[in-house]
Amino acid sequence: MEEKTAVVFPGMGPSSFSAVGKFMVLDRYARRRISAADKALGYSLLDRFHGAEDDYSEYTQVAFLVNSLALADRAEDLLGMRPDYCVGPSFGQKAAAAWTGALDFADTVRMTAELARCEQEFFASEHQDVVTHSCVRVPAEPFQEYLDGLTANGDWYDISGRLDEGFLMVSVREHLLDGLKKAVGAMGGYSMYTMRPPVHAEAFGGLRRKADEEVLSRYEIRDPKLTVVADQDGSVVRTADAMRTMLLDTFDKAINWPEVVDSLLGLGVRKLYITGPDNLFRRVKCTTRNFDVVAVDPKSVLRSTLRPAKS
Known part of the structure; x- marks a missing residue:
């Protein structure tokens, strides 16, 4: 079987302005995505993100999305990334939706901000403990x-x-x-x-319904142009309906990364580009022992960009 490649948009961990702000200001791919995000949002993402105090605020989440896609742009343009499959564990589903064309970038940005507010509202009154x-x-x-x-x-x-x-x-x-x-x-x-807030639990069916009714129902999700592997069970996603189900499953179904790994191996994938601020998925053993991993993250980009030229 011919060896295949996948792009992985990682789940979201703490990603403050102090950690990624310099990348967002200096990197041309990030600046291009930020400009488009500002138009979609109607405000300056950098300004709002700079003032954010919550690790999972609306602005922090949109910044994580923007950075992940900017890093994938860079990998495609400069590293020759041409993935056969796409994976977006947890929060990474949103970047996967944009990258595969299931949603326009502007819609993905707006949806991400709206879902952040939706979750904040839900956990303000439900499952507070x-x-x-x-x-x-x-x-x-x-x-x-x-x-x-x-x-x-x-x-x-x-x-x-x-x-x-x-x-x-x-x-x-x-x-x-x-x-x-x-x-x-x-x-x-x-x-x-x-x-805090918690994630991916069966008890959060109410959040799934709220997100569906108040946010996702207003967006047209299309068939992805690139086959997606669902983070809950490793199933293959090729239709708009399956993509929509996967996006909703994230609220009340657990991530199962080993099953994703098994699915990718079965599809012939041997190389992963992990594009985003990530210290998790690129490091776990079931990833490193099975794939050639290319990590494209803000720190590595800044090191290569700011490295002095050889005389």
């Missing part, structure tokens, strides 16, 4: 026993993401967080970060 916690190196059976114990005690949890062997995202009520961290440590695991 829920967080999503990420942990690594947790042994499968002992950790499942701990989770079963929560259920036995009448508590609630949900697996919001499987990112690698022993690498999970778990949603719990906040009063259980300290106990979860202690259990992870006692098993030899390591607690990473906690997300």
